[in-house]
Amino acid sequence: MKPLASLIPLDEAKKLVDENVQPIKRKEHVPLSDLLFRILAEDVVSGIDVPPYDRSAMDGYAVRAVDTFSAGKFEPVELRCVGVVHAGEVPSKKIGPGECMQIATGAMVPEGADAVVMVENTERIDDVVQIFRAVPPGSNISKKGEDIRAGTVVLRKGELLTPAKVGVIAALGMSEATVYAKPKVLIVPTGNEVAEVGKPLNPGQVYDINSHTLSSILLENGCVPVAHSIVEDVAEELKSVLKKANDYDMVVLSGGSSAGERDVLEQVISELGRVIFHGVQIKPGKPTLFGLIGNTPVFGMPGYPTACLTNGYVFLLPAARKMARLPKRQEVIGTFPMAKKYAATLGRHQFLTVRVIDGEVYPAFKESGAITSIAHADGWIEIPPNVDIVEKGTNVEVHFF
């Protein structure tokens, strides 16, 4: 039983995490249906011209533009319609002087034609089509390769594949793409008192919560959580688990709420790698530990569920996104007045879980160990270390979960 050696400020802890977490380099081929929100690991180069053929942009008539030059609203030109081409078809003939062909939007423009007249500017009488507007060459035609030439880089390495960009990959006919792998994160619940969900509790046990909140945060932020079974807080057990750290991109231990348990973890990480910090000037979540085993970042999260959850958002989430190469999280933040006065802790940056009811902010936090501190919370507010009282009516920024 000894206190934490030294607490470091929140910003320093964040910076140390950021400096020691590197974007993933591993790549994988992923089928089109699984590409959403993945990050391209290679430029996407088109293998085809888009459009792949001269294509009509309108329903109308394919013509030789020169044949329409004398047409006007009251002096139509008359052309002979020699056929029809629907989308997906190859035109049955060429267009000669004085001829035209009915054409659908998206259909292939017949040889000889160099423009399309919109149906609205025509009138058809049997196989004679009256053209009421002169069109220059190229009108209403998307030329082969006009949009994208074969060989062009269409999307670049590092781009996030939004629905639009998934569509772009489909447009090139590609059924897969090369993206960065999702970081594989081992989640290790620790603690002699922790029991697995779904099994009956023995006396003195509580259910494992933190694995599930942390897995959820990792899932939401581009990682693949891998669940380890519950590990006892003894050095040999932790060591045998952490020797496998380099099989993963990151390791997160949760549990170990007592000082003794934390010391064991610190000792084991020191032996296998190095501890970068242990103890942060925050509340709750002071005993958070961060280290490296080889190049694998290792988080030791506090055991109390509220502390573990807010630490998950504050430290683990940015690390996960940086490693997964995702852009910064778009936080949902709302500003509302406090419904009541709240006494904070001087000297520690506080994360207070809160609920927003009728536009006012109520503390949801009871104590770090309470589940209702998170069950009834919509998000959290941050109270800087130099504030001891947040008065009723003060506007605060709520970070929504």
Place this chain on the structure above:
Amino acid sequence: MKPLASLIPLDEAKKLVDENVQPIKRKEHVPLSDLLFRILAEDVVSGIDVPPYDRSAMDGYAVRAVDTFSAGKFEPVELRCVGVVHAGEVPSKKIGPGECMQIATGAMVPEGADAVVMVENTERIDDVVQIFRAVPPGSNISKKGEDIRAGTVVLRKGELLTPAKVGVIAALGMSEATVYAKPKVLIVPTGNEVAEVGKPLNPGQVYDINSHTLSSILLENGCVPVAHSIVEDVAEELKSVLKKANDYDMVVLSGGSSAGERDVLEQVISELGRVIFHGVQIKPGKPTLFGLIGNTPVFGMPGYPTACLTNGYVFLLPAARKMARLPKRQEVIGTFPMAKKYAATLGRHQFLTVRVIDGEVYPAFKESGAITSIAHADGWIEIPPNVDIVEKGTNVEVHFF
């Protein structure tokens, strides 16, 4: 070839979609690891007391509070330490008068003890513990059931399961929960010119893009897209597909960019159900169609990829979220000045895909058929029907994809 009978305003179309889409009623049991961002279909009632036993909130000594009442900073009380209880253990004995037991955070409080003195307020010499602070009964103990009593409703039907709430379900020892099913949405690519991704193109064909952008939007918004094979734009084919509409919660057809194809779809939906609107005063995406077959909403999306994409965000996304019971999408919107003048179309609400470069907004839109209209876009801006020119420097709101 005929024009759309009548275009309705954007807001009316949105309202009609909203009125005809109902939140899903089907429920399913889902394991804990898959509950993230699902919607509870039943209240979650705790089957256990939390904490499940009187639990120490601190590292320290379990005592009878009355024995500490005379303790002070300079006048410690001395108690005899009769053992130690670690987290996960059952205390080996009761505490009698003048006795105490070393206890870890999270451990079970021994019988006879009614308070815990923090280790910081003690000094131990062999089996004698000096107590330097008087504590009232209950100090540093979380009483059995204090946080949640067995039988209490902890989460309510309709709540969104954020990481915090997934943790709450774990805290109760539940390995699954009852949530609303994700709406199953059939996506039907139509068009004689449309080819499946991954296969070579025949002359006059283009790849199916819209299925993939729409699937992505549905995936992101709580639905399960089910891909149908490509269907020819002929009445019998469409009819045989749409007769199965009631096997799905929603059907989305994409393709059919020419007026003739749209007419076929309108006719088939009229025969099997009813068309609610066909044609909206927007650009691009004017020929959007919406109807019902039985209670199943059916969207006919425009064939052009840009039109299909923006329509996907404007009409399909809110419908998907309402059906999936998800809260309104938290749109990411940024306000930036236009980098250049843009001429819009009077009388139609325009969705213009744009790119933001160095804090300025550039139109990405070339034409509805162009893939680069979406490949190089970050989002879109909306231009109201009564605006014909957006001047350089005008601040516009970019809706990011």
